Amino acid sequence: MDRLSLQEIQRAFVEPLEDFVREAGVRMAVLINRGGQVLAQSGFERLYDLVGVASLAAGINASSRALARQLGEDQFEHLHHAGEARQLFLGHFESAAGQLMLITVFDENSSIGLVRLFFEAFVQRIQRLPSMDTARRSVSPKDFESELETSLDRFFKDLVGG
């Protein structure tokens, strides 16, 4: 069976995500794993806004899942929060990379129906991807470790202005 390299994985996520954003007419979308780490995104201009959204969404997903289990369900359906101008959709699904979640923000240019429709299409594309090969040698572990101490010294000196 074909296995994807990590570079290919990233490309493999980005294209379906951008298609989803265009077809569903949403403003922003981000694909994260269960830990809240970002795998692909479209529409966020500032990295740190993105990671804040991702960590909060991972928290919502984790607490929703825990609540479902207490009530005898495996997991609840997708979550949808509607505000006056903007709406948020959080959809989870299984993939070769474990459970992933798509977070998307949309306004009056789209609708929850459209988002759901194109979310299903997006999930199918991701689920068709081959397994992922995470063992790719593109960094020398020895170099990494030997640089570690001096890098940390430098970082913390910069951080605390010492």
Add this chain to the structure above:
Amino acid sequence: MSLVNYATREITCKIVYYGPGRSGKTTNLQYIHSRVPWDRKGEMVSLATEADRTLFFDFLPLELGRISGFTTRFQLYTVPGQVYYNATRKLVLQGADGVVFVADSQRSQLESDIESFRNLQENLLERSIDIRDIPVVMQYNKRDLPNVLGMERLEEELNFRDVPSFAASALLGEGVFDTLRAASEGVLRKLARKLETSADVAAGG
């Protein structure tokens, strides 16, 4: 679990600040947030009750810099310390690469420290993680207060694994960055070992 993205050359790791209620976990993050330049950090997100007790978690994204060409980012989380928030503590622990245990050094808080450390071990075990397999750093906080236990006593009661430990007064910033540095180093050293293992697999396969 650390995320290594070879395409964008980024490493993202998660460090969780654990410990009993009111031991100073949020104060650690607040101090870090107050000192780190704006271009190296994101917004600090705090999900707290009206009484400023952490309800779910605090979150602070931080960028350290580049190692071997990889931009290294940390996501710092705290857990709610109070005993009855165990369900949310378990959620926040998911995917942690390292733990900072913030103990309250006050004599009256020793039992809470011990109970919280036991709770950490149990919650990790529930996720099939042996506490010996995850980088842990001890911080003995509130050293500026009267009636604190001696460092030796705290080490004896809490640090039987002999992990790196630091005296701290998080409110004043003392020991905060030493603790974070040790935790970062532990997490990244573990990641380097993991890279080595996966490189061996790739080379052998």
